[in-house]
Amino acid sequence: MEQTRGHIVLASGGTGGHIFPARALAGELRERGYQVTLMTDERGERYEEMFPGATIKQIKAGSPSLGGLPGKVTSVFKLGVGLLQSIMYLRQIKPDAVVGFGGYPSLPPTFAASLLKIPLLLHEQNAILGRVNRLLARRANCIATSFAYTDTDERNLQAKMSFTGNPVRREIQELHGTPYRCVGNEEPVNLLITGGSQGAKILSDVVPVAVSLLDKDLQARLHITQQCRAEDIDQVRSLYANTASIVVLDTFFSNMPELLANCHLAIGRSGASTMAELAAAGRPAILVPYKFAMDDHQTKNARCSVDLGAAVLIAQDDFTPELLSSKLKTLLECPDKLKTMALATANSAEIGAAAKLADLVERFTGNRTSRSIKSGKVVA
Structure with a gap:
């Protein structure tokens, strides 16, 4: 498709929570006829396949929160x-707008945009403004949020906030509205355990032991798919060997849309991308927020879901095999509860977030396509 409508620069950190919504917006903007450039750090080379048709510019960046004083x-x-x-690139590109997705690699391009008086939009994936977005918030023209209420210490920033939701890839978005299949008391239950892009050691330590504490009849019904760190996978396999469950382990799953579609219950962290994908798919979850997440944003994310009746929250310090086993037993023996949680999760999804975010970008470029999709509510 010829690019005739304008040029948008996306500035993003390198982790999945930042890069996934940037990818979704890039795809939407490309479909609308925009040229797209992604500006990020040296990890940019990894993202060429994720951003087809986009130009990738690598810039220097680092996190001042790491490495002590020398760092x-x-x-x-x-x-x-x-x-x-960033100033050099932006002067060359002359973009119509810059959209920042947080993470320290997004700081140089977004700050440069504000200095050059280029329209600047920020997208916040979590229920509290991240550190970089807080630094840029006063300079931004608009702040797009993933949660209906995003926490900030500065009330005047609320006026800049516009709720769009958190964009997810199209394959996940298309799961929205697919029925949640309740399981009878004798049927197999698909349990999906993920730990973010790098896995989570505590899930590897706790979940297999919790499953071993269940009655053998319930264990035998479990079909478990679990993401593990490479260094943990042998240990996890040995722990599950003492159970009657069917188990698939890997360090990465490329078929996440399929796994979510078949999932009856998920266990994982409460990062922004995980929350958005669970909501789009409409799947209930036990959430274990990463306790060292900056500003404890994962707990705030999880509480938003818990308040809607869509998930169960277990703090990391409380995440023991005994407690998890008890929660699993209660949920798995009450399929109607799982279905109610699934419906609440689906109804919390903001479908078409990429289109809504693109509409917001166009408001500041003067080009209006207005292709956003209204949220769809799922009924039993």
Whole structure:
């Protein structure tokens, strides 16, 4: 498709929580006829397949929160270099707008955009403004949010916020509205355990032991798919060997849409992408927020889902095999409860978030397509 409508720059950190919504917006903008450039750090080379048709510009960046004093000095220097690179690139590109998705690699391009008076939009994936987005919030023209209420210490920023939802890839979005299949007391139950892009050791330690504490009849009904870190996978396999469950383990699953479609209950962290994908698919979950997440944003994300009756929250410090086993027994022996949670999850989804975010971008570029999709509510 010829690019005739304008040029949008996306600035993103390198983790999945930042890069996945950027990818979804890039796809939507490309379909509308925009040229798209992604600006990120040296990890950009990994994303060429994720951003077909887009240009990728790598810039210097670093996190001042890592590495003690020497690390802070090095990171600040890198960010300074990245700012100069960003000013140069933006002057060459002359984009219609810059959209920042958080993470320190997004700081140089978004700050440069504000200095060059280029329309700047920020997208916040979590229920609380992240550190970089907080730094840029006053300079931004608009802040798109993934949650209906996003926590901030500055009330005047609420006026800049516009609720769009958190974009997910199309294959996940298309799961919305697919029925949640209740399971009878004798039927197999598909349990999906994920730990974010790198897995989570505590899930590897706790979940297999919790399953071993269940009655053998209930164990035998479980079909478990679990993501593990490479260094944990042998240990996890040995722990599950003492159970009657059918288990599939891997460090990464490329068929996540299929796994979510077949899932009866998920166990995992409560990062932004995980929450958005669970909502789009309409699947109930036991959420274990990563307790060291910046500003404890994963707990705030999880509470939004719990308040809707869509999930069960277990704090990481409380996440023991005994407690998890008890929660699993209660949920798996009450399929109607799982179905109610699934419906609540589905009804919390903001479908068409990528289109809504693109509409918001166009409001500041003067081009209006208005292709956003209204939220669909799922009924039993």
